Amino acid sequence: MNGLGNEILVVDMRDGASTMTGELARTVAAGERTAFEQMMVVYPPRADGTEAYVKIYNNDGSVAGACGNGTRCVAHFLNRATGKDRMTIETDGGLLEIFNAGEELITVDMGKPRFDWNQIPLAEEFADTTGIELQIGPIDAPVLHTPSVVNVGNPHAIFWVKDDPDNYDLGRFGPLLENHPIFPERANISLAQVLAPDCIKVRVWERGAGLTLACGTAACAVGVAAARKGLTDRRVGIQLPGGPLEIEWRADDHILMTGPWTLEWEGTLPADLSPDRAA
Numbered sequence: 001m002n003g004l005g006n007e008i009l010v011v012d013m014r015d016g017a018s019t020m021t022g023e024l025a026r027t028v029a030a031g032e033r034t035a036f037e038q039m040m041v042v043y044p045p046r047a048d049g050t051e052a053y054v055k056i057y058n059n060d061g062s063v064a065g066a067c068g069n070g071t072r073c074v075a076h077f078l079n080r081a082t083g084k085d086r087m088t089i090e091t092d093g094g095l096l097e098i099f100n101a102g103e104e105l106i107t108v109d110m111g112k113p114r115f116d117w118n119q120i121p122l123a124e125e126f127a128d129t130t131g132i133e134l135q136i137g138p139i140d141a142p143v144l145h146t147p148s149v150v151n152v153g154n155p156h157a158i159f160w161v162k163d164d165p166d167n168y169d170l171g172r173f174g175p176l177l178e179n180h181p182i183f184p185e186r187a188n189i190s191l192a193q194v195l196a197p198d199c200i201k202v203r204v205w206e207r208g209a210g211l212t213l214a215c216g217t218a219a220c221a222v223g224v225a226a227a228r229k230g231l232t233d234r235r236v237g238i239q240l241p242g243g244p245l246e247i248e249w250r251a252d253d254h255i256l257m258t259g260p261w262t263l264e265w266e267g268t269l270p271a272d273l274s275p276d277r278a279a
C-alpha cells in the first residue's frame, strides 16, 4: 500500500502463527517487489478493546513506535477484514483510534504530543523544546541549528525555514541530523516553511528510511510544533511532496490526522525468509 507515496507493506500475521524480526524485515525490504519504507505487521490483539497489535519496522530493520501513513493503510486493511468503521489498534507508541472519514479518507487520533526533553528523548536537558540550540559542524546553513523537537509516538526535529524546503539538500544533511548525538534514539528530520496560518510546506528525512514523499507523524509533529510556537492555527494543511494531510491539534491535546490510503497489490510472502534469500 502507500500513504501519499510513503511505501507501506502491511503484513497480516493475525493468525499468530509467525513472528517478524528486524532482520527478516530488512530481507523483505531488499526484495525488488516488496521494497518498503515501513512494514506494518498486524498481530492478534494483546489488549482488551483493541482490534490488533501492530509492530512497525523501518526498512533498515529498526523498530518505530508510530507511523501515521502506515496506520491509515492498516485501518483500511482492518476495515475491509472486519467491516468496522471505527476501531482501536495498539502500537509500541500507544493506543490509536481510527475512524473512517469517507471518500477513501481515514482519520487517526494519534494521541497526545510529548514535549519534555527526556520524552523526545534528548541526550541533555533543555527547558524549552520549542527551539533547542544544536552544534552542527559540517552544516553551513544557519537556520539548521535551532529545531523544535517533539515526540508523537516517535522522535521528531523540525527545522523552520523561510524559503522553499526544496532549496535544501536534505539528502546530504538528513543523515547527519538524524544521527546527531543529541538524539540518543535518532530522530526524524523535517524542514518546514509556514506558507499561511493554515498551511505549511514540509520535506522529511525519516529515521531508518531516508528521504520520503510523505510522513504522517512528521505532519503531526510539524502541526503541533507550529501551533505551539504561535506560527499557525491548531488546524493546518501540511503539504508534503506526495500530497496533503490535514492535522488538527484539538483542545483536549489529541492530534487528529486525516488523509488517504492506496492499495497497490496483494500477495503472499515466501515461507522461507532467511536473510540470505532475496524476498
Ligand SMILES: N[C@@H](CCC[C@H](N)C(=O)O)C(=O)O
Residues within 6 Å of the ligand: 006, 038, 058, 063, 064, 065, 066, 067, 068, 069, 070, 154, 155, 188, 206, 207, 208, 209, 214, 215, 216, 217, 218
Ligand atoms: N512514515 C512514517 C514514520 C515512520 C517511522 C519513522 N521512520 C521512525 O523511525 O520514527 C509516518 O508516516 O509517520
